[in-house]
Amino acid sequence: QVQLVESGGGVVQPGGALRLSCAASGFTLRNYGIHWVRQTPGKGLEWVTFIHYEGNDKHYADSVKGRFTISKDDSRNSLYLQMNSLRDEDTAVYYCARDQGPGKTGIDYWGQGILVTVSS
Amino acid sequence: DIQMTQSPSSLSASVGDRVTITCQASQDISNFLSWYQQKPGKAPKLLIYDASNLETGVPLRFSGSGSGTDFTFTISSLQPDDIATYYCQQYEILPLTFGQGTRLEIK
Numbered sequence: 714q715v716q717l718v719e720s721g722g723g724v725v726q727p728g729g730a731l732r733l734s735c736a737a738s739g740f741t742l743r744n745y746g747i748h749w750v751r752q753t754p755g756k757g758l759e760w761v762t763f764i765h766y767e768g769n770d771k772h773y774a775d776s777v778k779g780r781f782t783i784s785k786d787d788s789r790n791s792l793y794l795q796m797n798s799l800r801d802e803d804t805a806v807y808y809c810a811r812d813q814g815p816g817k818t819g820i821d822y823w824g825q826g827i828l829v830t831v832s833s
Numbered sequence: 834d835i836q837m838t839q840s841p842s843s844l845s846a847s848v849g850d851r852v853t854i855t856c857q858a859s860q861d862i863s864n865f866l867s868w869y870q871q872k873p874g875k876a877p878k879l880l881i882y883d884a885s886n887l888e889t890g891v892p893l894r895f896s897g898s899g900s901g902t903d904f905t906f907t908i909s910s911l912q913p914d915d916i917a918t919y920y921c922q923q924y925e926i927l928p929l930t931f932g933q934g935t936r937l938e939i940k
Binding site for chain 1: 865866867875876877878879882888920922924925927928929930931933934
């Protein structure tokens with residue numbers, strides 16, 4: 714069955730960096746685009762970034778543009794989110810989530826989420 | 834960005850009640866809308882996509898309707914297992930945007 718498992722979260726100081734991983738199983742990343750979505754009690758669900766299944770088309774929320782980078786390794790069926798210059802407001806539960814695809818589609822499967830805390 | 838306005842923010846109903854949640858988009862999104870259920874400590878779960886299509890395995894008491902800017906999510910007969918927070922989400926254009934959620938409680 715489709716599974717997405719995030720790892721790499723934790724506590725980091727403001728200005729620091731963290732790399733999240735998302736291991737996919739039950740399907741191949743060569744055929745599906747993937748989103749990262751984060752959630753906080755205050756701001757609710759916020760879309761962060763998307764990578765097309767071909768890997769050559771990436772999109773970012775304005776709030777993370779220039780600081781976060783999405784990438785993937787099809788041979789490992791894994792996805793990554795490199796987060797640099799972290800701020801307090803990046804504190805959230807981060808989910809990787811599969812795009813239903815193809816065409817204009819939404820999210821069908823979500824990982825269990827991983828907590829990122831930015832604090833001094 | 835497309836703003837999604839969801840109401841009510843919370844709702845208390847009895848088992849067996851019909852429950853309705855609305856979601857309004859700030860611009861025309863055709864039928865590019867999903868509804869999700871989220872239970873505490875868990876990831877969101879897809880219930881409805883393309884505004885009215887029921888995801889495989891989701892009980893028939895859940896339904897969705899609407900197009901353009903106004904959408905409705907309905908539970909025809911509320912069950913105890915339906916206690917959760919529900920979100921709408923548009924995918925007409927990036928950035929994907931979500932409603933602020935409706936917390937559903939049993940009266």
